[in-house]
Amino acid sequence: MLKLTINKKVYNLDIDPETPLLWALRDVIGLVGTKYGCGMAQCGACVVHLNGEAVRSCVTRVSRAAGKEVVTIEGLSDNNDHPLQQAWLELDVSQCGYCQAGQIMSAAVLLRENKNPTDKDINSAMEGNICRCGTYLRIHKAIQLAADIQRKGSK
Incomplete structure (x- = not known):
């Protein structure tokens, strides 16, 4: 057991x-x-x-x-209100959505450890997450937006 x-x-x-x-x-x-x-x-x-x-x-x-x-x-959050979840919805990141949970979970560790990630930081942290639909630019923008939301104290 x-x-x-x-x-x-x-x-x-x-x-x-x-x-x-x-x-x-x-x-x-x-x-x-x-x-x-x-x-x-x-x-x-x-x-x-x-x-x-x-x-x-x-x-x-x-x-x-x-x-x-x-x-x-x-x-990840009680009411789907984690800054990443908010940003994903606001920017309509998902296309098919299959990879998105893994993308968000990887990004959550990045944002917990780095409140002000650079483009290089984001690229490095997300390097091993594949999106067959190619929504990488929206994912990247959503992580930046989530960092902004988080810094402003939404969560």
């Missing part, structure tokens, strides 16, 4: 410790905001926070998450 804390809720899972965290989130717990993209930690669709670090849940075993804090896109 593995004890996981996901979005501030405790789950006791009778699951193989080698199971990727992604499948525990989606198939066992039912949190489907985190997406499967490549299964090899190369696309970023599956990014979640593990003790505040952005990790690829498709290659992170549930045993690594046991006893730690996991945050998914569903737990």
Whole structure:
């Protein structure tokens, strides 16, 4: 039995410790905001926070998450009002939307660690997140806007 804390809720899972965290989130717990993209930690669709670090849940075993804090896109904010979520909506970033949860979760770590990211900082932090629709310019602008919102004290 593995004890996981996901979005501030405790789950006791009778699951193989080698199971990727992604499948525990989606198939066992039912949190489907985190997406499967490549299964090899190369696309970023599956990014979640593990003790505040952005990790690829498709290659992170549930045993690594046991006893730690996991945050998914569903737990990023209580009312979908995180500055990134606000900026994503304001700038209509999503096209197909498939990669967006992973993009937002990666960007959230950046903005938590760097309140004034430069273009280079944003590019570096988002480098491993792939968007098949090519909304990179809107993603970049949304991160800049979210940083502005955050600095103004919205969250």
